[in-house]
Amino acid sequence: MINPLRGMKDLTFEESQRFNFIIKTASTIAKRYGYGYIETPILEETALFKRSVGDSSDIVSKEMYQFEDKGGNDVCMRPEGTAGVVRSFVHAKLDRQPVKQKFYYYGPMFRYERPQKGRLREFHQFGCESFGEASVYEDFTLITMIGQIFEALGIGFDLQINSLGCPSCMPPYKKNLVGFLTEIKEALCEDCNRRIDTNPIRVLDCKNKTCQSLLTNSPKLIDNLCDECDMDFTKLTTLLDNAGIHYKIDTNLVRGLDYYNKTAFEFVSNDIGSQSAIAGGGRYDKLVEFLDGKPTPAVGFAIGIERIMELVQMPEETREGIYLGAMAEDAVEKLFAIAATKRKETKVTVEYNTKGFKSHMKGADKVNARYAVLIGEDELANGTVWVKDLESKEEKTITVEAF
Numbered sequence: 318m319i320n321p322l323r324g325m326k327d328l329t330f331e332e333s334q335r336f337n338f339i340i341k342t343a344s345t346i347a348k349r350y351g352y353g354y355i356e357t358p359i360l361e362e363t364a365l366f367k368r369s370v371g372d373s374s375d376i377v378s379k380e381m382y383q384f385e386d387k388g389g390n391d392v393c394m395r396p397e398g399t400a401g402v403v404r405s406f407v408h409a410k411l412d413r414q415p416v417k418q419k420f421y422y423y424g425p426m427f428r429y430e431r432p433q434k435g436r437l438r439e440f441h442q443f444g445c446e447s448f449g450e451a452s453v454y455e456d457f458t459l460i461t462m463i464g465q466i467f468e469a470l471g472i473g474f475d476l477q478i479n480s481l482g483c484p485s486c487m488p489p490y491k492k493n494l495v496g497f498l499t500e501i502k503e504a505l506c507e508d509c510n511r512r513i514d515t516n517p518i519r520v521l522d523c524k525n526k527t528c529q530s531l532l533t534n535s536p537k538l539i540d541n542l543c544d545e546c547d548m549d550f551t552k553l554t555t556l557l558d559n560a561g562i563h564y565k566i567d568t569n570l571v572r573g574l575d576y577y578n579k580t581a582f583e584f585v586s587n588d589i590g591s592q593s594a595i596a597g598g599g600r601y602d603k604l605v606e607f608l609d610g611k612p613t614p615a616v617g618f619a620i621g622i623e624r625i626m627e628l629v630q631m632p633e634e635t636r637e638g639i640y641l642g643a644m645a646e647d648a649v650e651k652l653f654a655i656a657a658t659k660r661k662e663t664k665v666t667v668e669y670n671t672k673g674f675k676s677h678m679k680g681a682d683k684v685n686a687r688y689a690v691l692i693g694e695d696e697l698a699n700g701t702v703w704v705k706d707l708e709s710k711e712e713k714t715i716t717v718e719a720f
């Protein structure tokens with residue numbers, strides 16, 4: 318038997334209902350906020366992710382499904398959605414249009430991570446990217462929107478926020494941080510030692526307990542923001558306070574992708590184990606430029622679908638459609654004409670085997686049909702059908718034409 322690859326999963330029928338419900342709910346809400354659907358290829362040039370997510374990030378340096386295709390191109394399966402959407406935005410020259418553009422997408426992402434509960438090698442994201450709006454009002458609006466999506470799905474969350482500054486306040490802070498980290502270097506883990514040189518900010522979110530305790534007194538970017546970043550962050554917290562949205566400022570929240578500046582946020586759930594981040598995002602005002610577009614401010618987020626699938630409260634299933642059955646051999650073929658007409662408006666299940674009454678009623682129940690419609694000897698002779706509304710329990714015999 319051939320099994321799926323490690324860290325990859327089939328979507329069974331029951332799971333696909335949850336999956337589709339999440340996508341439908343999130344898409345409906347995104348559209349209300351002015352987002353339009355976009356789809357980009359799963360396979361992209363490796364350079365795209367090196368340049369955007371960052372060469373030194375774990376995603377690019379350790380986790381990419383990267384290979385040479387038959388034409389000798391260095392390609393990889395997308396590890397996330399933002400880079401592809403930005404590439405597409407620049408490719409379509411949308412960066413030269415004065416209007417603001419907003420896109421939502423969903424689909425599979427690939428990261429060669431160590432699989433565990435909530436961490437897959439193929440997983441799905443629902444994401445939104447907003448281009449052309451520099452105001453922190455847009456960051457607030459996105460956070461509100463994610464909250465609305467989770468509320469509609471019946472999912473509770475904690476919100477963590479931070480500011481990652483800008484090219485004016487981040488470099489001096491980084492220098493300051495490297496100074497601090499160099500002094501405690503010996504006591505830090507191997508990964509952190511490597512990151513001091515390659516990506517010092519990532520040391521802040523090291524999961525190692527010893528490192529975390531050593532970082533308690535590290536300099537915080539939030540205390541070293543430039544005036545503009547500081548004003549934006551204060552504005553964001555004020556907007557969240559006024560809207561009654563609870564949040565925690567996490568000064569160690571740096572995100573695993575290098576393209577962020579200013580606002581960074583994560584939504585976490587306490588109900589799903591250690592892989593608790595259910596959505597993440599932030600502002601990335603320099604990325605369009607990095608990918609050869611005109612300078613365009615941008616902000617976005619992505620929700621991890623698999624991580625929220627278990628948490629979703631599905632609406633109660635209601636009976637739907639028609640179950641058609643025959644109790645006399647000659648009646649079976651009469652069912653097809655009825656099915657053809659009724660399928661123009663609703664779901665129809667046709668049972669091809671002639672069965673007894675009880676057996677048909679069980680069948681109708683199994684497919685959760687609203688109506689059981691049966692043809693026996695009498696109905697066949699009279700050109701009628703027997704109909705039962707399985708919700709109201711009402712029964713009647715009517716002509717085929719009247720049904």
Ligand code: HAM
Pocket residue numbers: 396397398399400428430435436437438439440441442444445446573574594595596597598599601616617618619620621622623624
């Ligand atoms: P991210 O935080 O890397 O951000 O991923 C977003 C979400 O995807 C996570 O919060 C998590 O729920 C889910 N996720 C990530 N890795 C895995 C995995 N291995 N298995 C299962 N679920 C996973 C991004 O990808 C950014 N592109 C988000 C963004 C959009 N920022 C701005 N725009």
